[in-house]
Amino acid sequence: MRILLALVAGGLFGAGLFVSGMTDTAKVQGWLDVFGNWDPTLAFVLGGALLPMAVAWRLARAHRPVVGGEIPQPPTSPVDARLLAGSALFGAGWGLVGLCPGPAIASLTYGGTGHIVFFVAMVAGMILLPLVTRAAARRSTVAAE
Amino acid sequence: MIDPDWIWGLVGGVLIGLGGAVYLLGNGRIMGASGILGGLVDGSGRRSAGERLAFLAGVVLLPVLLLPLYGTVDTHITENAVVLIAGGLLVGLGTRLANGCTSGHGVCGMSRLSARGIAATVVYLAAGGLALLIFRHGLGVV
Numbered sequence: 642m643r644i645l646l647a648l649v650a651g652g653l654f655g656a657g658l659f660v661s662g663m664t665d666t667a668k669v670q671g672w673l674d675v676f677g678n679w680d681p682t683l684a685f686v687l688g689g690a691l692l693p694m695a696v697a698w699r700l701a702r703a704h705r706p707v708v709g710g711e712i713p714q715p716p717t718s719p720v721d722a723r724l725l726a727g728s729a730l731f732g733a734g735w736g737l738v739g740l741c742p743g744p745a746i747a748s749l750t751y752g753g754t755g756h757i758v759f760f761v762a763m764v765a766g767m768i769l770l771p772l773v774t775r776a777a778a779r780r781s782t783v784a785a786e
Numbered sequence: 787m788i789d790p791d792w793i794w795g796l797v798g799g800v801l802i803g804l805g806g807a808v809y810l811l812g813n814g815r816i817m818g819a820s821g822i823l824g825g826l827v828d829g830s831g832r833r834s835a836g837e838r839l840a841f842l843a844g845v846v847l848l849p850v851l852l853l854p855l856y857g858t859v860d861t862h863i864t865e866n867a868v869v870l871i872a873g874g875l876l877v878g879l880g881t882r883l884a885n886g887c888t889s890g891h892g893v894c895g896m897s898r899l900s901a902r903g904i905a906a907t908v909v910y911l912a913a914g915g916l917a918l919l920i921f922r923h924g925l926g927v928v
Contacts (some may be wrong), residue, residue: 644837647841648806650809651843655846657800661802662792665860665861666861667861668791673915674915682794686802689795695898696807699921704927708814713814720902728880728891730876731910732878732911733914734875734876734877734878734917736874736914736916736921738870741888743887743889752861762875763874763877764827766878768878770882
């Protein structure tokens with residue numbers, strides 16, 4: 642059941658990314674590029690996505706997940722430097738190429754070589770993060786000593 | 787004037803939100819693309835690997851099924867390998883550092899009025915705009 646629901650959720654997500662044009666890097670960069678020929682499509686996508694999710698959060702107050710367990714609690718960690726720095730790095734990469742993780746996955750089969758190169762680099766970045774943060778922590782410990 | 791792209795954006799957006807609603811109310815999980823993929827590739831989500839793989843399979847499969855209706859899709863991606871690799875590394879590192887991307891922080895976080903979700907979204911939108919200001923309008927490389 643858990644696997645089937647995950648497949649359905651992923652299917653809806655992938656179909657949504659495809660029909661909304663969010664795997665078209667020109668549309669995404671067109672939205673981010675407020676100094677150029679601005680394209681408002683992404684606002685419709687985000688607005689459309691927020692509606693069912695807001696209803697879902699409301700329903701989640703009174704219902705448990707279908708497969709059991711608990712609805713995730715709101716994050717306890719505050720808005721911290723890690724969140725802001727990570728989002729700044731992500732946003733820079735998003736602006737450069739026009740792909741964020743969802744569309745990067747959805748477009749793998751039809752985007753051509755460029756999408757595959759981007760995806761591999763993105764996965765490398767995801768794997769590298771623990772190594773980078775560990776090295777940074779080690780350096781600051783050495784500096785403190 | 788209503789651009790048909792805006793209608794398709796809205797339709798696609800609703801589908802994305804429905805995906806998030808199914809994942810939340812069905813499996814009790816937040817639908818974040820970077821977290822689902824990241825937990826799989828760095829090994830931190832090994833215990834839920836089946837669920838993660840099923841989700842990712844759905845994301846890849848539906849565009850394949852819809853593609854024949856569209857013929858070919860031009861995604862207008864840059865051919866500059868340095869930009870592709872730098873952008874990919876930044877997106878991978880940044881989303882894992884921030885613990886979320888456009889789907890997790892933007893769609894799921896903002897819809898529950900999470901301060902972290904809203905803060906992350908403001909920052910990555912601003913950073914994206916700034917990157918284009920510098921690298922498109924300034925340096926002309928993207």
